[in-house]
Amino acid sequence: MRVAAFQPYLFPYIGYFKLISEVDIFVVLDDVSFRKKSYINRNTIKICGKPHNFTVPVKDVSQNRLINQHYYMNDGDLFVKMIGDYGRTAIFGHLKEYYEYVFSENNISGNVAEVNFLLISKVCEMLQVKTKIIKSSSLLIDAVGERRIIDICTSLGASCYVNPVGGIGLYGEETFLQAGLDLEFKDYRGLIAGDVAYSILDDIFSKGVCNVSNILRSTL
Structure with a gap:
C-alpha cells in the first residue's frame, strides 16, 4: 500500500493532487x-x-503552534479577486458557493486545518480522485520529522512512502528500508x-474539470 503525507495547503497546485491520486x-x-x-x-x-x-x-500566526491550532480571520476576498479571470467559467459559481459554505461560521470554526482539509477533499471529489484522505491528528503519532512519517506509514500498514x-x-532511503518501507520521490x-x-x-477554471481529471489519471 502506498502512502503520502503533506501539510494542508490552501488550494495547492496540480502536483499536490497528482500526488494524492497516485497513493x-x-x-x-x-x-x-x-x-x-x-x-x-x-x-x-x-x-x-x-x-x-x-x-x-490567519489570526496570531505562530510557528510554535500547530496548524490545527490556527484560525482564519476571514476569506481574504479570494473569489472577489478572481472574478476578472475566472468569473465567467461554468464551474466558478459552484466552487465559490462551496468555498463560502466552508468558511461560514455556521458550519465550522474557521480552523485553518479543517478548512483546508475540506477544500482539498472537495477538489478531489470534483476531479474524481478516490484516494482515502485522513488527518494525521487521528493517528496519535508523537514522533517528529522522518520518524513521524515512518510511524505514520507503519500504523497504516504501508509498504511505500x-x-x-x-x-x-x-x-533517507536506508532508514525507510530498515523500517520495511520503500521510499519514492516524485517531481511534477x-x-x-x-x-x-x-x-x-x-487549472480547473482555465482547462475545465474533465481535462484536469484526465491529467491526474495520465501516466507520467
Whole structure:
C-alpha cells in the first residue's frame, strides 16, 4: 500500500493532487507546526492574465503552534479577486458557493486545518480522485520529522512512502528500508505544471474539470 503525507495547503497546485491520486492513503499533516510564508494560507492565481499571490489572513500566526491550532480571520476576498479571470467559467459559481459554505461560521470554526482539509477533499471529489484522505491528528503519532512519517506509514500498514522531490534532503532511503518501507520521490513541476505553479483553481477554471481529471489519471 502506498502512502503520502503533506501539510494542508490552501488550494495547492496540480502536483499536490497528482500526488494524492497516485497513493492509496493521503495523510493531511494537520498537527505539525504552522510554517510562515508557506502555502498553508496563500497561493497564486491569475489577475488580468498575470500571476497574483494571494493570502488568506490567519489570526496570531505562530510557528510554535500547530496548524490545527490556527484560525482564519476571514476569506481574504479570494473569489472577489478572481472574478476578472475566472468569473465567467461554468464551474466558478459552484466552487465559490462551496468555498463560502466552508468558511461560514455556521458550519465550522474557521480552523485553518479543517478548512483546508475540506477544500482539498472537495477538489478531489470534483476531479474524481478516490484516494482515502485522513488527518494525521487521528493517528496519535508523537514522533517528529522522518520518524513521524515512518510511524505514520507503519500504523497504516504501508509498504511505500511517496513524497515530492523536494523532500530528498529530509528522508533517507536506508532508514525507510530498515523500517520495511520503500521510499519514492516524485517531481511534477515540469511535467504537469507550467513555469508558474498556479493554484489548482487556475487549472480547473482555465482547462475545465474533465481535462484536469484526465491529467491526474495520465501516466507520467
